[in-house]
Amino acid sequence: MTDNCDRTIGRRTMISGAAATALAAAGYQAAPAYAGQTHGGGPGQRTVRLSVLGTTDLHGNVFNWDYFKNAEYDDSAHNDIGLAKISTLVTAVRTRIAAERRTPAPLLLDAGDTIQGTPLAYYYAKIEPITGRNGTGGHIHPMAAAMNAIGYDAAALGNHEFNYGLDILRKFQTQLTFPLLGANAQDWTTGLPVFPPYVLKRVHVPGAGRPITVGILGLTNPGIAIWDKATVDNKVKFGGIVEQAEYWVPRVRKAGADVVIVSAHSGIDLSSSYGDALPVPENASGPMAEQVPGIDAVLVGHAHQEVAERFVTNQQTGEQVLLVEPLKWGMRLAQLDLDLQLQRGRWKVVAKHSQVLNANSVEADPKVVELLQQDHDTVVGYVNSKIGTCTTAMSAATAPWEDTAAIDFVNFVQADAVAKALAGTPEAALPVLAIAAPFNRAAAIPAGDVSVRDVAGLYIFDNTLLAVKLTGAQVKEYLEFSAQYYKQVTGTGPFTPDQVTNAPTPTAPNGTPDYNYDILGGLTKPLVYRIDLAQPVGSRITGLSYDGAAVAPDQQFVVAVNNYRQSGGGNFPHISKAPVLYNRQVEIRQLMIDYVTATGEVDPATFATSDWALVSNGSPIVVKD
Numbered sequence: 001m002t003d004n005c006d007r008t009i010g011r012r013t014m015i016s017g018a019a020a021t022a023l024a025a026a027g028y029q030a031a032p033a034y035a036g037q038t039h040g041g042g043p044g045q046r047t048v049r050l051s052v053l054g055t056t057d058l059h060g061n062v063f064n065w066d067y068f069k070n071a072e073y074d075d076s077a078h079n080d081i082g083l084a085k086i087s088t089l090v091t092a093v094r095t096r097i098a099a100e101r102r103t104p105a106p107l108l109l110d111a112g113d114t115i116q117g118t119p120l121a122y123y124y125a126k127i128e129p130i131t132g133r134n135g136t137g138g139h140i141h142p143m144a145a146a147m148n149a150i151g152y153d154a155a156a157l158g159n160h161e162f163n164y165g166l167d168i169l170r171k172f173q174t175q176l177t178f179p180l181l182g183a184n185a186q187d188w189t190t191g192l193p194v195f196p197p198y199v200l201k202r203v204h205v206p207g208a209g210r211p212i213t214v215g216i217l218g219l220t221n222p223g224i225a226i227w228d229k230a231t232v233d234n235k236v237k238f239g240g241i242v243e244q245a246e247y248w249v250p251r252v253r254k255a256g257a258d259v260v261i262v263s264a265h266s267g268i269d270l271s272s273s274y275g276d277a278l279p280v281p282e283n284a285s286g287p288m289a290e291q292v293p294g295i296d297a298v299l300v301g302h303a304h305q306e307v308a309e310r311f312v313t314n315q316q317t318g319e320q321v322l323l324v325e326p327l328k329w330g331m332r333l334a335q336l337d338l339d340l341q342l343q344r345g346r347w348k349v350v351a352k353h354s355q356v357l358n359a360n361s362v363e364a365d366p367k368v369v370e371l372l373q374q375d376h377d378t379v380v381g382y383v384n385s386k387i388g389t390c391t392t393a394m395s396a397a398t399a400p401w402e403d404t405a406a407i408d409f410v411n412f413v414q415a416d417a418v419a420k421a422l423a424g425t426p427e428a429a430l431p432v433l434a435i436a437a438p439f440n441r442a443a444a445i446p447a448g449d450v451s452v453r454d455v456a457g458l459y460i461f462d463n464t465l466l467a468v469k470l471t472g473a474q475v476k477e478y479l480e481f482s483a484q485y486y487k488q489v490t491g492t493g494p495f496t497p498d499q500v501t502n503a504p505t506p507t508a509p510n511g512t513p514d515y516n517y518d519i520l521g522g523l524t525k526p527l528v529y530r531i532d533l534a535q536p537v538g539s540r541i542t543g544l545s546y547d548g549a550a551v552a553p554d555q556q557f558v559v560a561v562n563n564y565r566q567s568g569g570g571n572f573p574h575i576s577k578a579p580v581l582y583n584r585q586v587e588i589r590q591l592m593i594d595y596v597t598a599t600g601e602v603d604p605a606t607f608a609t610s611d612w613a614l615v616s617n618g619s620p621i622v623v624k625d
Contacts, residue, residue, distance in 0.1 A: 019095035025361035026089055026333075031353035034339040047339050047350065048205055050212055051097060051106035052261060054326060054334035055086055056301030057158070058110065059117025059462075061329045062146050062372050064364065067119040067383045068456040068589075081329040083146040084364035084372075089333045089357050090150055091365065104203045104212065106335075108151060111301030112158025112220060112265035114143050115172055117329075117462065119452065122590065123379045125164040131171045142375045144175035146368055154199050156218035156263035157182035158301060162228040163585065166235070181218020181263065184244035186237050194236055198252050212340060212347045215257025217248055219264045221302055223282045226274050227585040240280030241266045245292040252294075258347035259296050259338060264288065267303030268310065268323055273567055274580060286312055289321035296349050297336050300325035306332060309354040324354040332356040383452040388596040391603045393447040396458060399438035400485075400501045400514055401623040405608035406443065406458055407519050410436040412607035413592050414560040415523035418467040421582050427469065427558055431546060432523040434560040437515045445602065455596050459589040461515075463562035468578035472555035475520070476544055477573050479529060483540040485517035486614070489533045494622040500533060500614070507571065516570045519612065520559075522546060526611045534616040542618070562588055 034047045061082040066073045073081050090108060097103050115121050124130050124141050132138035147155070157180060161169050173180045173195070183197030198217040205212055222238040232238075241264060252260050267283030274282060281287075285300045289312040300307065300323055307325040314321055326332035339351040396406040411434035419432045443457040470478070487503040489495060502511035520527055525547035532540050544551045558581060568576040596602055614621040 019092040022088065022092040022362050023096060023357070026092075026357035026359070027355070027361070028335075028357055029355060031337040031355075034351040045341050046208075047341050048102070048104065048208065048212070048347075050104050050203060050214070050259070050338045050340060051093065052214075052297070052299075052336040052338065053090055053093060053106050053108045054111065054263070054299040054324065054336065055109075055330060056111035056265075056299065056326055057113040057304055057328040058083060058143065058330055059113055059160070059328065060115060060121025060143060061118055062120060062142055062368065063376055065376070067379060068453055068460070070380070070384065070453060078360060079331045079358075080360035081331055082359075082364070083143070083150065083330055084368040085359040085362055086330045086333055087146070087150045087365035087368045088362040089359060092362070093333075093335060102206045104205050107153045107201060107203065107214060107216075109216060109261070109263050109299050110147070110152060110155035111263045111299045112156045113160045113301060114147075114155065114158060115141060115168070116160040116163045119383050120376065120379045123382055124375075125168050127382060129168060130175070131167050138171060140175050141172050142372050144172055145371055148175075148177045149368060149371055152178045153201055154179050154181055154216045154218065154263065156180075156265050156301070157185060157195060157220035158265045159221040159224045159227055159585065161220075162224050162231050165231055181216065182220045183217055183248045184219050184222065184239040184241065185224075186239060188235050188237050191237075197248055200252075200255060200257060208342070210342065210345070210347070212258050213256050214259045214261060215252035215255065217245070217252055217260065217262045219244060219262060219266065221265045221282060222278055222280045223272075223274055226277055226583055230584070241284040242288045242291055243280065245288045245295070249292055249294045258340070259349055260294055261297050261299065261336075262288070262295055263299045263301075265301040267305065268300055268307060268325065269303075273563070274583065277580065285323060289323060290315050293317045293319075295321050296338065297322040297324070297352060297354070299334060299336070304328040306356060308356045320352070322352045322354055324356065326356045331359055333359065383456075385451060386449045387452055387455070387593065388450045388600045388602060390445050390447055390450050391601065391605070393444065394602075394604060395444040396438055397441050397444070398623075398625065399441065399519075400517060401497060401614060403519075403610045403612050405604040406445070407436050407438060408521060408608040409445075409602065409604070410434075410458060410588070410592065411519070411521040411560075412523070413595050414465055414588060415521070416595075417465060417586070417591050418558060418560040418582050419523055421584070422467070422558065425581075427581050430469070430556055430558045431525060432467075432558045432560065433475070433520050433527055434523065435518045435520055435562070435565065437518050439515050441514065450596060450602060452593055455592050456589050459592060461562075461564070461589075463564050463588050464585045465560060465582070465588050465591065466563055466566045466580060467558050467560050467582035468566060468575060468580055470557050470559050470574060470578055471553065472551040472557070473553035474574040474578070475551065475557060475559070476541055478518070478575065479520060479541045479544070480538050481573050482518040483531045484537045485512045486531065486533050486540075488536065489616060489621070492616050492619050492621050494624045497623055497625055500621070500623060518565070518572065521611060526609055528611045530613055530615045530618075532615050532617065533621060542615070
C-alpha cells in the first residue's frame with residue numbers, strides 16, 4: 001500500500017485565475033453536489049469528493065508534434081496531443097482542488113498503450129534502446145520521464161506495450177515511479193500475474209479521521225496472445241477481462257479498498273477484431289461492469305473513442321458503474337468525480353460523474369518541455385535523416401487513376417512482410433496479394449537521398465498490418481466494390497481526374513474519398529485486371545488473372561490488408577469476415593521505413609509493374625491532370 005498523504009496539493013489558498021481560466025477553456029464543468037439521502041451517519045453527514053484523472057492510448061506522444069510532417073500536430077477537429085499539454089491540465093485540476101480546503105488530492109491513472117506509436121517511442125526502443133547496447137546503461141524512456149514528472153499513481157498495460165519485446169517493457173517498468181498493472185498478464189505455467197495486479201492508494205481526507213483506500217485494478221487486452229505471439233508465446237498468457245475481474249475485484253475489496261477503479265485496456269462495447277480465434281473477447285469493459293459486482297468506475301482504453309460519461313447497471317447489485325474513455329494521444333484528460341460518505345466506519349461511494357477536458361485549449365507545460373526537449377530534437381533529427389536512396393523518383397500524384405510505383409511499393413512491403421511471417425505454415429504455399437489505397441496524392445519519394453519522413457509520407461495513417469484468406473470470387477467482388485470509386489463515362493477521353501474519380505455513392509454522397517479506393521497487387525506474380533468505366537457499378541472488372549491465368553472462383557489467396565479495412569472500414573465485402581492468418585499489430589508505415597533502412601536502396605524496377613488500368617469498352621482511357 002502506498003500513502004498519498006504527502007500528495008495533498010499545495011497551500012490551501014484561493015484557486016488561481018490561471019487554473020480557472022485553463023479549466024474553463026478545456027470545457028470543465030463542476031459536477032453537481034450530492035443531494036441524496038445519508039445513511040449511517042445521521043443528519044448533516046459529510047460528503048467528500050475524490051477526483052480521479054485519467055489518460056489512455058498516449059502512444060508515445062509527449063509534444064504536440066507530427067514527426068512525419070515535421071510540424072505541429074493538427075487534424076480536422078484541431079485536436080492537440082501529448083503529455084506536455086496533459087500536464088498543464090493536471091496542474092490546473094490539482095490547483096483547483098487544492099483551493100477546496102477539505103477536498104482530498106486527486107489520483108492520476110493511465111489505461112495503457114504508452115510506449116509505441118511515434119518516432120519518439122520507436123527511437124528509444126530500436127535506435128537508442130532504453131535497455132542500452134553492449135552492456136552499457138540505457139536512456140530513460142521519454143514517456144517514463146514525462147509520466148514520472150507529472151506524477152502518475154498507476155497505469156495499466158496496453159497491448160502495444162509488448163510490441164518491442166519483454167526486455168524493453170521490463171526496462172520501462174523499472175523506470176517508472178508508479179506501478180504498471182496487469183492482473184490478466186499471467187505466467188504461462190503457473191497462471192500467476194507477471195505484473196502487479198492492483199495497487200491500494202491511501203488518500204488523506206483533510207478533517208477526517210480515516211483515509212480513503214482506493215483499489216486500482218489493471219487489466220490488459222487478451223488479444224496480445226495473437227498480436228504479439230512471437231514475444232509472449234510460452235511465456236505470458238492473457239486471461240479474459242470479465243473472468244479476471246471476477247477473480248480480482250473481491251480480493252481488492254478484501255484487501256481493504258473502499259473504492260475500486262479498474263483501468264482496463266479494452267473497449268466498452270463487446271467486440272473482437274480476432275473473431276473466435278481466442279475464447280475471450282477483445283473489448284469487454286462494458287460487460288465487465290455489467291457482470292462483476294464491486295466495481296465503482298472504469299477508466300477505459302484501447303478503442304480510441306471519446307466517452308465522457310457512460311453508466312452501466314451491474315446485473316447482480318443494481319449499482320451504477322461509471323465508465324469514461326479520454327480518446328487517445330493525450331487529446332483529452334478524463335476527470336472522474338466520486339462522492340463518498342463515511343457509513344458504519346467505511347467510506348462508500350454515493351454519487352459519481354465524469355467528463356473529459358480538451359487539451360487543445362492549453363499551452364504545453366514548460367517543465368515537461370524542458371525535461372524532454374533534447375530527446376525531441378534528437379528524434380526530429382532522426383526522422384529528417386537519410387536512411388537510404390531511391391534510384392527513381394516515385395510520386396502518388398496520379399495513383400487514383402493509374403498504376404504507380406509509389407503504391408506498388410506499399411503493396412510490396414506489405415506482401416513481403418506477410419509472406420515472411422507465414423513461412424513454415426500451411427498457408428505459405430498460397431499466392432500473396434496486398435491491398436493499398438492512394439491516401440496522399442501529394443506524397444513522393446525523391447530520386448537520391450531518402451529520409452524517414454519521405455517514406456512515411458506515402459503512408460499517412462497509423463494502420464497496422466493483417467493478412468486474411470480470400471477466394472478468387474471474393475477478390476473479384478472486392479475489386480468490383482472498390483471500382484465504385486469511379487464515375488461512369490462514355491468514350492476514352494481525355495478526361496480530367498474529377499471527371500472519373502471520387503464518384504458519389506449512397507454512403508458517400510459528396511464523393512468517395514481516395515482512401516476508400518483500393519488497389520490490389522501480387523507479390524511474386526502479377527495480379528492483372530482492367531476497370532471498365534463504360535460499365536455500371538458491379539460489372540467493371542475484366543481480364544482478372546494471376547500469373548497469366550484467369551483467376552478461378554475457388555482459387556485461394558493470402559491478402560495483406562490494413563487493420564482499418566479489415567475491421568470493416570469502408571464496408572468492403574468479405575474482408576472483415578475472412579479468416580485472419582496474420583495480425584502482429586505492426587505499423588505499415590514502420591515496415592516501410594524498416595525496409596528502406598535495411599536495404600539501403602529503393603529500386604522501383606524490383607517491384608513496380610503495370611498491372612491494372614482504366615478502360616472504356618476495352619479501350620484505354622486517358623486521364624490528364
